[in-house]
Amino acid sequence: MHVANIIKVQAELDSVEAELEVVELQIAELLEKQAELTSRKKRLLRKLEDACESAQTAGSSSAGSGSLSGPVMTKQELLRYENADFPWSKELEQNLKNTFQLSKFRPLQQKAVNLSMSGKDLFLVMPTGRGKSLCYQLPAVCSEGFTLVVTPLVSLMEDQLMYLKSIHVEAATLNASSTKEHAKMVLAGMTDTKAPFKLLYVTPEKIAKSKLLMSRLEKAYNAGRLSRIAVDEVHCCSQWGHDFRPDKKVTPIHQSKYNPLLGILKRQFPKVPLLGLTATATSSVLKDCQKILCVPEPITLTASFNRTNLYYEVRFKNSNSEESIGDIASLIEERYQGQSGIVYVFSQKDADSVSEDLQKKGINAYPYHANMAPEDKSRVHRKWSTNKIQVVVATVAFGMGIDKSDVRFVIHHTISKSIENYYQESGRAGRDDQPADCIVYFGFNDIFRISTMVVMENVGQKKLLTMVEYCQNVDRCRRSVMAVHFDEVWDDEGCNEMCDVCRHGNDYITVDVTQHAKDVVQIVELASSLDEKLTPLKVTEAWMGKGPAKRRKMIQTTILSRLEVEAIITHLLLQGYLSEDFSFTPYTTYFYLKLGRKASLLKNQSHSVTMKMRKTGLDANVVSTKQPAASTGISSNERALDSSP
Ligand SMILES: Nc1ncnc2c1ncn2[C@H]1C[C@H](O)[C@@H](COP(=O)(O)OP(=O)(O)OP(=O)(O)O)O1
Ligand SMILES: [Mg+2]
Numbered sequence: 001m002h003v004a005n006i007i008k009v010q011a012e013l014d015s016v017e018a019e020l021e022v023v024e025l026q027i028a029e030l031l032e033k034q035a036e037l038t039s040r041k042k043r044l045l046r047k048l049e050d051a052c053e054s055a056q057t058a059g060s061s062s063a064g065s066g067s068l069s070g071p072v073m074t075k076q077e078l079l080r081y082e083n084a085d086f087p088w089s090k091e092l093e094q095n096l097k098n099t100f101q102l103s104k105f106r107p108l109q110q111k112a113v114n115l116s117m118s119g120k121d122l123f124l125v126m127p128t129g130r131g132k133s134l135c136y137q138l139p140a141v142c143s144e145g146f147t148l149v150v151t152p153l154v155s156l157m158e159d160q161l162m163y164l165k166s167i168h169v170e171a172a173t174l175n176a177s178s179t180k181e182h183a184k185m186v187l188a189g190m191t192d193t194k195a196p197f198k199l200l201y202v203t204p205e206k207i208a209k210s211k212l213l214m215s216r217l218e219k220a221y222n223a224g225r226l227s228r229i230a231v232d233e234v235h236c237c238s239q240w241g242h243d244f245r246p247d248k249k250v251t252p253i254h255q256s257k258y259n260p261l262l263g264i265l266k267r268q269f270p271k272v273p274l275l276g277l278t279a280t281a282t283s284s285v286l287k288d289c290q291k292i293l294c295v296p297e298p299i300t301l302t303a304s305f306n307r308t309n310l311y312y313e314v315r316f317k318n319s320n321s322e323e324s325i326g327d328i329a330s331l332i333e334e335r336y337q338g339q340s341g342i343v344y345v346f347s348q349k350d351a352d353s354v355s356e357d358l359q360k361k362g363i364n365a366y367p368y369h370a371n372m373a374p375e376d377k378s379r380v381h382r383k384w385s386t387n388k389i390q391v392v393v394a395t396v397a398f399g400m401g402i403d404k405s406d407v408r409f410v411i412h413h414t415i416s417k418s419i420e421n422y423y424q425e426s427g428r429a430g431r432d433d434q435p436a437d438c439i440v441y442f443g444f445n446d447i448f449r450i451s452t453m454v455v456m457e458n459v460g461q462k463k464l465l466t467m468v469e470y471c472q473n474v475d476r477c478r479r480s481v482m483a484v485h486f487d488e489v490w491d492d493e494g495c496n497e498m499c500d501v502c503r504h505g506n507d508y509i510t511v512d513v514t515q516h517a518k519d520v521v522q523i524v525e526l527a528s529s530l531d532e533k534l535t536p537l538k539v540t541e542a543w544m545g546k547g548p549a550k551r552r553k554m555i556q557t558t559i560l561s562r563l564e565v566e567a568i569i570t571h572l573l574l575q576g577y578l579s580e581d582f583s584f585t586p587y588t589t590y591f592y593l594k595l596g597r598k599a600s601l602l603k604n605q606s607h608s609v610t611m612k613m614r615k616t617g618l619d620a621n622v623v624s625t626k627q628p629a630a631s632t633g634i635s636s637n638e639r640a641l642d643s644s645p
C-alpha cells in the first residue's frame, strides 16, 4: 500500500474508533436511563398493586391522609377506627387534653390508638416528630396494667422518661445502667396491683439477656397486667432496615442486636397487642419485621412524609456572602418579625460569624455548635424554647431533642449534605401544623466545601449531589424531587403552590448550553495538558477571562454573569461532563474539576447539552428555547437565576 493510503486508512480507523467510543458512552447513558425508568415503573406498579389491594379489601379506596393495608377488613370496619364512639373514647379524650395537654389528634393518631386499644397488632409508619409516641403512651395511660416499650437507644429512653415525669405519667426503665435495687423495684412493680408505672422502657438486649425480666413478664401476662407491647424504631428488627436519620444514630449494631430476639415476645404473649413504630420503612422492611417479630397479620398504617404545611424555597447565593446575610436579616426582620426560627450554617466558625452579623443588624440571634460549653448550649436551647432568643444560628449539632412546635422558619445559609438531611433539618419547622417556611441558600462554593468534608463517606458525594439537584432544579415541584428519596410519589397537585417552583411555575426556559459545555471542557482539558489542576473557582475565573493572560488567549471566554457561569458548571458536574478530583494534604483536602465520563460525547457534532434555567419576564426575548446559547447568549441579568418572587 502507498504511504498516503496508509495514512488515509489510519485516519479513517481513528475516526471510527472515536465514533465507537461515543456510541459506547451513549449506550451507557441509555442503560442508565433504562435503570431509572425501570425503577420508576416498579414504584408505580407497586402503587397500583397497593391501591387495587386496598380497593379489594375495603370496597373502594379510602380517602384521607395516609393509607391503610393489612388483614381483610371492610371499609366500614376501617373507617370505624377514625371515630370517637368506642367505650374508651371518653377516657382517651380526657387524657389527651388533661394529661398530655394536646387539643386534638394529628392525622392517623386516633385511628392508630383505637386499633391498638381494640387489641389489633399494628405497624405505624410516620415521619419523624409527627407523634408516634402518643400512639402507645395514650393507650398505656388508659389501660389496666402496663405497656412494655422496647427501644434501642438509652438516650431516647431517658428523654421519654423525663417528658413523662413532667406530665405526671409514671414510667420506669430497665437498661444496662440500672442499679440492682432499681431493677428489683421495677421487677416487683410489674405484678403489683397498685400499678406503680404505666410504661416500662427496656432495651432489646434486656429482653434477650435477662431471664428474670422474661419470667416477670410471664407472671404479669398471666395476671393480665401486660396490656401492650410497643417496639419503637421497629425497622431495626430488619437487617434491611436502613436508617436515614443521622441524628438518631441507630446503627447496624443495634440492628444486629434487635434482629433475632424479639420474636419471643409475640410467641410467649400472643394475646398482647403489639405496636411497631418507625419513621423509615419500605414494605419489604416491614414484611421482614413482621416475620422476625412473629406478628401474623398486622395492620399497617402509613402516614405520608409530605409535610403539606411547609413552604419550600431555594434562593441563589452570590459568592459575595454578605449579600445572603443581608437577605436573611431582612427576611427575619420583615416576614418573620417576632417569630421563632433556626438558621443552619456549615461550620462552627460560620455559626459565630453569621450570628454576630445578624446581631449587628439588630436581630436577637445566638450561635449553637458542638464546641460550646454544655451549659452554654443548654442555655441557648432553653432561651430559644421560651422565646427569649428569636433565632438560633446553628450547625447540625442543633438537632437531637429539638422539639419546639412553633418554629416558623428554617433557613439554610448553606446547603445540607444530602436531601435526607435537608428533610430532617428543615422538618423542624411547623411542627404545630401551621404554615412555616424552609428556605435554602444555594451557593456554588458551598458544594465543594461540603464535598471535601464528605469525601471519606461511602456514598457521600452521591448524596450531596441529590441535594445539589434539588436546589438546581427549576422545573419540578420541590416536593416531588424530595419524595423520590422516601419511596413515595407526591405529585404537584399535592403541593398547593407550597414550593417556589409550583408558585412561579412557568418561569423557566430550556437553554442549549452545548457550546458552553465545550468551552468549559476545553479549559479543563487545557489545564490537564499543562499538568495543572483547576479548582472550580479557577475554572470559573478562567472562563470569565480572569485567568492569566497567556491562558486567556488559548480559550474561549464568556460574557455570562457569574451566577450563570456557576449554574452551568454545576449542571456539567451533575450531568457527568465534569467530575470531582480530590487531592489530600496533611492539612486539608482540595477539590478539583476533571473531565467527566461524558466529556468525550461533546466531540460528536450531533450531541447537545441543554439545561433548564429560571427566567424573568423581561428576559423572555433574550433567551429563546432550544436556540444555541452561544449565538443568543443567556440573559446577562443576574436576576435571571434569582428565585425570589
Ligand atoms: N396531637 C398532637 N398535637 C400536637 N402535638 C403533638 C401531638 N402528638 C404529638 N405531638 C408532639 C409531641 C412531641 O413534642 C412531638 C413529637 O412527638 P414524638 O412522638 O416524639 O415523635 P415521633 O416519635 O413520631 O418522632 P421520631 O421518629 O423522631 O421518634 O409532637
Ligand atoms: Mg419516636
Ligand SMILES: [Zn+2]
Binding pocket: 476, 477, 478, 479, 492, 495, 496, 497, 498, 499, 500, 501, 502, 503
Ligand atoms: Zn410544589
